[in-house]
Amino acid sequence: MRIPLDYYRILGLPLAASNEQLRQAYSDRIVQLPRREYSQSAISSRKQLIEEAYVVLSNPKERSSYDQLYLAHAYDPDGKARVALGDHAQSNHGDPDTQNLSIEISPQELVGALLILQELGEYELVLKLGHNYLANQNGAAVANIGNNLVNEEFLESTESPDIVLTVALACLELGREQWQQGNYENAAVSLETGQEMLARGGVFASVQAEMQADLYKLRPYRILELLALPLEKTAERRQGLELLQSILSDRGGIDGNGSDASGLNIDDFLRFIQQLRNHLTVAEQHKLFEAESKRPSAVATYLAVYALIARGFTQRQPALIRQAKQMLIHLGKRQDVHLEQSLCALLLGQTEEATRVLELSQEYEALVFIREKSQDSPDLLPGLCLYTEQWLQHEVFPHFRDLTRQQASLKDYFANQQVQAYLEGLPTDAETTHEWAVINRQSFSQPQTNHLRQRSHPSGVAQQVHHSRTSDPNLSETINYKKPEYANTSLNIPSTASARPEIPMTPLSTAERTTKATNPNLNGSARTSPPRQVKKRRRRKVSQPTPSGQRRTFANTLEGKTRLVWTVFASLVGILVFWLLVSTTFGWLKNLFYPAPSLQGKQLFVQLNEPPINIPDSNSKLQSPEGTLSEETAKEVIETWLSTKAAALGVNHEVDGLQDILTGSALSQWRLIAQQERAANRYRQYNHTVKVEYINKAEIYPDRAVVVATVKELTQFYENSQLKKSSDETLRVRYDFIRQQGVWRIQNMAVVY
CATH class of the missing domain: 3.10.450.240 (Nuclear Transport Factor 2; Chain: A,)
Known part of the structure; x- marks a missing residue:
């Protein structure tokens, strides 16, 4: 059979190579050995082809004839370059056959030729030649690379296992090449083809393990590629979701400590999940993260909250927002989610609760924006409505592939009849406030009944949103929303993924607290001062004259207490002086009868103007006793x-x-x-x-x-x-x-x- 190879390619040399380069290339190629899984016959076959090429090119006469053939077939008649191939000499390395552009080899030399082609990176050619050989085995065995069928009787022949190994390794290298090119699914198909070929024959377990390791590392990339396909590709996207479930199962959840053999640590995997969200719909994220949150998982719970809010708002299903609110109650035991709790309360029409919970948030930048937009209002509702719309538009919707062009309008949301009907049946602000206080253990002020205003009607919230927009129609500020630690990252790791530090909220000014005390919209109860009657009684009681007998009794009592204090003080001073005398005398006697040993050897030389050890320069930025790294x-x-x-x-x-x-x-x-x-x-x-x-x-x-x-x-x-x-x-x-x-x-x- 003929193989498309030439002697210069076998030795890895250019046409103009010198004799010294020829000898060096031959020496290097002979020393280099293939993988240890190959048999001695395969290694000998490869060596025989290398020696044959060296014999022809090292002979000046034979090389001259071969070069003429090489140049004659290097170009087509129209002047375009093409691959130049030589023909193996029929006897005694004679002149190559000028009618053919390939070398003729025996069946025993096929494995050596395939090895050389694989070393040259001709993986697809190796697959083609190997497939033809395996498919033409006259009934001794049947092997089909597409179906990966390998007969045990066929593998018992001398050269067949080496050919199967070469084809499988070509699949491995081709898969890695496709991986580097970004064709992740094609890479997986190549790897799975080679792995299944070896698995059916039950040979070369180490190579199978190597392929399986690559398939594990390839899984995150395949998931991203499959889920990024159009929504019409339901089968492919379903396969991507199944791969994602297998990874989550191996890891024990999004923030689990299990190993999925992908090479991603917890931080890298969180970045992968955040990047993955952009390829999932809101329904897919809802189903995925709600199931993962039951492991339990704080990360999955937070992401499920986002999905529930987004789906509840866009599909006009407040029940989903209420479910998100309940999940935030449990999540609030571990981290500050008061801002999200406030936004959920607002979307449920519970305006008083929204403002009360907002006071507990430590999101300084968001609070500044909300207060700034609520300056002309007796409460924080106008700014909170504006912030909610921008939060949905810029922080929530962009992470769902089917909501990227969705517009956030609170007015349209509250005007929906289905939303209004559901919100009418929700508990009042008093009941929800008690719920937050008990479950989340947060110190809300208990409102008084006579000052408590019932939950606002949804249409009233919509009117407030309309008023907020009309009061500032040119609103263009962008907010630095709070992001979880697993936000804003990509799989091209590492990248900056840490969330901004939470800044404590500045105390309310006196004017704001006064406003809150007189306005039941802020906290549901008025913070009043003590009754005036109590103050008057206290003043009359103090200014009332005291009888002389009572004054003398009081004076005698005071004199007795003063004398007692001085007596106790004098006793303490005496005890202290006695203890100092005893300890000094005991130390003198101890040194007299039991003198301390004197120091031997070289003593430490300490100077007053120099420290005994090197102290870092205070101006150096390397010294940072507190704070984060800049x-x-x-x-x-x-x-x-x-x-x-x-x-x-x-x-x-x-x-x-x-x-x-x-x-x-x-x-x-x-x-x-x-x-x-x-x-x-x-x-x-x-x-x-x-x-x-x-x-x-x-x-x-x-x-x-x-x-x-x-x-x-x-x-x-x-x-x-x-x-x-x-x-x-x-x-x-x-x-x-x-x-x-x-x-x-x-x-x-x-x-x-």
């Missing part, structure tokens, strides 16, 4: 590390400086590298530039941070004071920061892509 500080830490590395690996090998910037595994690793370089009489010279890309700060661990930076590193390598080589690299490096004794240090580092 971008400027992160850059200074990285630049300090790079200059310390240059000194440790430089001419003088200043290894001791590493402990001032590194800690943990990074310190031990680079200390070992520096010591090895010094022992080998090698050193380096560096030139660095740094650009911080982002900082990932976890609120629950303020002394830890992850920094990703782009480092351009120009390095010159010296050995025995002679320049050996230079390199110029631009690396994307992830640094794990930790704050120890108020100073930021690098605990670990790794190059990321």
Whole structure:
């Protein structure tokens, strides 16, 4: 049979290669060996083809003839280039057959030719040739790559297992190539084809495991690709949802600690979920996250709340919003969700409860906006309505693929007859306030009955929304809404995903508290001062004259109490003086009979004008006793590390400086590298530039941070004071920061892509 190969491709050489290059290429190709799963016959077959190519090209006469054939077939008659292929000599490596553009091989050499084609990256050609061979086995076995049928009797032949392995490895490499190109489903099909071929034959378990590992890592990418398809592709999108369920089952939920073999940690998986939301409809997210919230999962609960609010508002189903409100009650035991609770109460027409719950929120920026838009109103309802519309429009709807163009209108929502009918049957503000106080354990003021206004009618809320719009028709502010820790991220990890820190709400001014005390719309009860009659009775009682006998009795009692106080004080002073005398005498006697041993050896030399240990410069940004890590500080830490590395690996090998910037595994690793370089009489010279890309700060661990930076590193390598080589690299490096004794240090580092 003939194989589309030529001798130059077999050796990996150009046409103009010299004899020295020819010898070096032959030596390299012979030394290189395929995977250990191949049999000795496969390795020998490959070696035979390489030696054959070297024999022809190393002979000047045969090479000249071969080059003429190569050039003659290098171009078509119209001048277009094409692949030049030679023909294997029929005997004694004679002149190639000029009528053919391929080399002729025996069936025993097929596995060697397929190995060489695979090494050249011709995976599709390997699949084609291997398929033809496996399909033409005259009844000894049947193998079909599409159906992955491999007969055990066929695998007992000498060369067949090697051919099956080569075809399967071609599927593996083709799948990885398609993965890099972004064709994730095609990559999965290639990997599954090769895996199933080996599994049916029960051979090469290690290769099957390698393919399975790639399939696990490929699952998140496949899910994104499948769910991003148009909604009409129901079968493909259903497959994506099934893959997502399998990952969630393996992990034990969105924030579970199980392993799905995808290589994503918890933070990376949360970013994946946030990116995934943009490809799901509101109904799909509702079903998914509501089921996940029952594991239980705080993350899934929060995302289910968003889905319930979005679906309830757009489909005019307040019952879903009420369900979201109930879920927020349980979620509020762990985090501040008062703002979301207030918005749900507003959408349910419970305006007084909405303003009461809003007071407990620590979302400073949102409160500033709401108060600013409610300046001309006796309560916060106008600003809250405007904020709710913008929150739905800019924070909720964009995360659902079927709501991206949805408009948020509270007026239309409350004008809906179905909404009004449902809200009429809801509990009053008094009942809901008691519910929040008991379940969520929040300190609401208990309203008085005579000051309590019943729940507003939905049409009244709609009128208030209309009034808010007309009072500020040119509203264009954008709000920094509160986002959960798992928001604004993508699967192209790592990226900045930490939520903004929650800022405590500033206390209400005196004027605001006075307004609240006189306006039942804010808190449902008036905060009144003590009754005037009580004050008058107290003043009359104080100013009433006291009889002389009573004054004397009071004076005698006061004199007796004063004498008692002085007596107790004098006793305490006496006890203190006695204790000092006894302890001094005991210490003198102890030193007299049991003298303390004198210090031996060199004593510590301490000066008053210098500290005994090095104290970090107070102006250095590396010293940060409190607060989060800023971008400027992160850059200074990285630049300090790079200059310390240059000194440790430089001419003088200043290894001791590493402990001032590194800690943990990074310190031990680079200390070992520096010591090895010094022992080998090698050193380096560096030139660095740094650009911080982002900082990932976890609120629950303020002394830890992850920094990703782009480092351009120009390095010159010296050995025995002679320049050996230079390199110029631009690396994307992830640094794990930790704050120890108020100073930021690098605990670990790794190059990321």
